[in-house]
Amino acid sequence: MLVAKIRSASLVGLAIISVPSAAFGAAFVNGGFETGTDPGASTKLNAGSADLWGWTIGGNSVDYVGSGWAAMEGTRSIDLSGIGAGNIAQTFTTVAGRNYTVTFFLAGNPDAGPMVKTIRTSATGNAAQVDHFDATSHSHGAMGWAPITYAFKASGTSTTLRFASLNEGSAGPVIDNVSIASVPEATSWSMMLAGFGMLGSILRLRRRTTSALA
Numbered sequence: 008m009l010v011a012k013i014r015s016a017s018l019v020g021l022a023i024i025s026v027p028s029a030a031f032g033a034a035f036v037n038g039g040f041e042t043g044t045d046p047g048a049s050t051k052l053n054a055g056s057a058d059l060w061g062w063t064i065g066g067n068s069v070d071y072v073g074s075g076w077a078a079m080e081g082t083r084s085i086d087l088s089g090i091g092a093g094n095i096a097q098t099f100t101t102v103a104g105r106n107y108t109v110t111f112f113l114a115g116n117p118d119a120g121p122m123v124k125t126i127r128t129s130a131t132g133n134a135a136q137v138d139h140f141d142a143t144s145h146s147h148g149a150m151g152w153a154p155i156t157y158a159f160k161a162s163g164t165s166t167t168l169r170f171a172s173l174n175e176g177s178a179g180p181v182i183d184n185v186s187i188a189s190v191p192e193a194t195s196w197s198m199m200l201a202g203f204g205m206l207g208s209i210l211r212l213r214r215r216t217t218s219a220l221a
Contacts, residue, residue: 034100035168037061038111038185040083046073051089059085059095066171067091070116072181076147079112079183086116087126087172088179094171099187101161106190109157109168114150115142116178124180125173128155132162137173140180152183158190 037043037060044050044058049072056064059071068089078084087093101107107130115124122143129135136157145151159166168187172179 035061035097035185035187036099037097038187039078039081039183040071040085041081043071043083046071046083048073049075049086052093053089054093062095062097064093064095065169066093069093069095069172076181077150079114079150079152081183084114084181084183085170086179086181087170088116088174088177090177092172092175092179094169096167096169098165098167101164101166102189103161103163105192106158106160107166108188108190109159109185110188111155111157111170111185112152112183113138113140113155114145114152114181114183115140116181117142117145117147117150119176119178121174121176124178126180126182127169127171127173128157129169129171130157130159130161131166133159138180150181 040059040062042060049070050058051068052058052064052071053068054065068091070086070089072078072084072086073082076084085095087095109128109130111128113124113126115122122141124140124142125137126140127135127137138155140151140153142151170182170185174180
């Protein structure tokens with residue numbers, strides 16, 4: 008009977024811990040831009056292009072850069088200004104009302120001015136965020152990648168994340184290594200802590216039971 012109770016409690020504790028982790032995932036893909044048509048040194052993607060897996064291309068155009076300069080991770084990155092200001096967007100699954108944090112790395116095409124590159128990040132139903140990167144002292148071999156974060160609250164079961172250049176020339180802001188994380192709610196943290204506490208109690212009970220039976 009005692010063994011049965013311990014097993015039952017173990018299952019309850021595991022269930023409590025597993026609920027938050029199962030709910031926090033977001034179906035976001037290709038944040039490093041490594042999957043798509045081989046860009047060689049660099050290739051221009053016009054609005055509507057399907058050559059970058061998971062992303063849609065808008066605005067004027069973007070440059071899909073391979074060996075043209077050093078990526079932040081992997082071998083590929085995106086210059087958001089092709090011939091003119093372009094943008095990329097991806098729609099992915101979210102939980103309405105849940106908070107998310109987007110992290111990406113920002114640099115700038117150092118080949119032409121203006122040397123201060125400007126990017127606008129936005130998510131469905133949320134205010135946009137504008138960030139700047141000064142490419143003056145950087146080069147193809149030393150891009151100076153800087154981490155940027157953007158927080159949003161999902162307004163529905165799907166969210167469109169968009170990165171847009173605000174530079175009209177052909178040398179704009181460059182991004183790489185985009186990732187998205189869900190921010191656990193206070194109640195979820197409480198459930199997780201309660202689950203860990205229950206498992207601790209179960210382990211102590213097992214040790215006492217084993218000692219008594221020895």
